[in-house]
Amino acid sequence: MKETIESLLDHALDQLIADGMIETKPGLQVTRTKDAAHGDFTCNTAMMLAKQAGRAPREIAQSIIDALPDDASVEKVEIAGPGFINFFITQENTLSIINDIISGGERFGKSNAAEGEKVQIEFVSANPTGPLHVGHGRGAAYGATLATLMRAVGFDVDCEYYVNDAGRQMNILAASVWLRYLEVNEVTLTFPVNGYKGEYIYDIANSIKAQHGDAFVFPADEVFKDIHADETDGGGSNGGDKEKHIDDLITRAKHLLGTKNYQQVFKAGLDSILDDIRQDLEEFGVPYDNWYSEQTLADRGLIDKAVEQLQMAGHIEERNGALWFISTKFGDEKDRVVIRDNGQATYFASDIAYHMDKFARGYQRVINIWGADHHGYVARVKAAIGALGEKEDKLDILLVQFANLYRGGERVQMSTRSGSFVTLRELREEVGTDAARFFYVMRKCEQHMDFDLDLAKSQSNDNPVYYIQYAHARICSVIGQLSEKQLKHDIENGSQNLNLLTERHETDIISKLDAYADIVHKSAFNAEPHLLVHYLRELATLLHSYYNAHQFINDDSNLHDARFNLIIATRQILHNGLTLLGVSAPEKM
16 A cells, blocks of 8 residues: 555656646655554655745645545545645555455565565674674574565575685684694693683594594694793783784694694584584574685685786785775775785785675675674775775675673673683573574664573563464464364455454554555665564554454354454464564464
């Protein structure tokens, strides 16, 4: 119905242009009214036109109404307040949504509005240096839900995980694995402050021992000879430097093990953790179309190609032996090094090459979902896109705040390096995938989030996912009572008697059902899954109130059938919405 109103308004504005009242049409903003007394839909077009028309908004509103084509679905149109135009839809047209939902089934709410626009969404992309923790879970839930929503409105979406399998952090992981391997082979040593300390490192070390025995063992004296001193665990300086210490250990590991053996240790750590991440995400309902290796950028010469392309476009300068991308020309706060004076490419150079390849693969739009700690990286990546000749608005960077985990009212402290964190798998095992997926997308992605474990596990009306699922289960229970009582429901008869649904609870639910497709559209195009979350909670509230106030099974067969059509349509929307969120719609609870 919203599209119908927009079409009517568009026609009226064309008439106003033809009459010389206005010169251009503003963007139409048709929204649902919050109060049924003000109609079903409203728009502020008249107020937007006041300045260019040089007339009072209410006067313009009347001219728009006079120019509106007749439409049988519109009962009346009124001017309200300073110049709002309110549309009242006929009851027959409003009630038709029930039949549309029942006939549409699981397809209802989906569309081809995006017309197959090819989009890539890259999200999570956590360094494969340890298991995913609850902080990563929010990006995973948000990215997967956004992808599902965008597909529902006609986008052709690919989900991608960028595997950071090159660089210093992966070498720290390899060194950590090797040192734990030495320990399980009874070599006594002091583990570095800057090493990865989680128990999973021991698991990898034991797997290497099982496969290679003591082939990679060296005495502690040989390993630590002339290595720069480490800091104390308390962070005291004591003449040590944890960064130099771990870098020296990486160099020593490469020297003692040799290229082949070092790569075996490196690969054992990478493969083990990456396999765990894959399984974890799949069990969380987060599949990927592609896992993209950072290392392949160098192997395929894409980093050199990206830097060369920037050089040819005049966006690279040499300074003291290093190559700098002049990103300030594109709005960045300072220029950025892409090739260090030792010839090594920076992480940023890899990122430029990666984004160059994204667009080379034919994506019309690219969405990066990053943690909020990457906010300083946005301008430089946008700058690189512009310098490579792509339109910067083809890249959307959405920042997701990490979730703070609370248990028993106390915040759970986490540190990936120390191994002191709650994994995503542990969270799923404690609260369930449904609650985790739902809670993660309850708020805007850029808002801080406190994840209350106790609330997520509770079976109460205060737990929003339970509350919505219970609404679905309640309807299933009522429908199940029909067979238990040997009663029937005639959908066709119900369809013919929808005009009997005149109770306030019923008209409120019908109005809410009619808003579903628009909510899905907004959630997808605005990248705001929380809009659907709020919608489902409001629909569940209306259903519970309706359930408590009225009998669905009654002696009036016409009213009986009409009410069952209404709750069947409500069940379908609850099911469809929960499915888009990656949450189950149970029939029993």
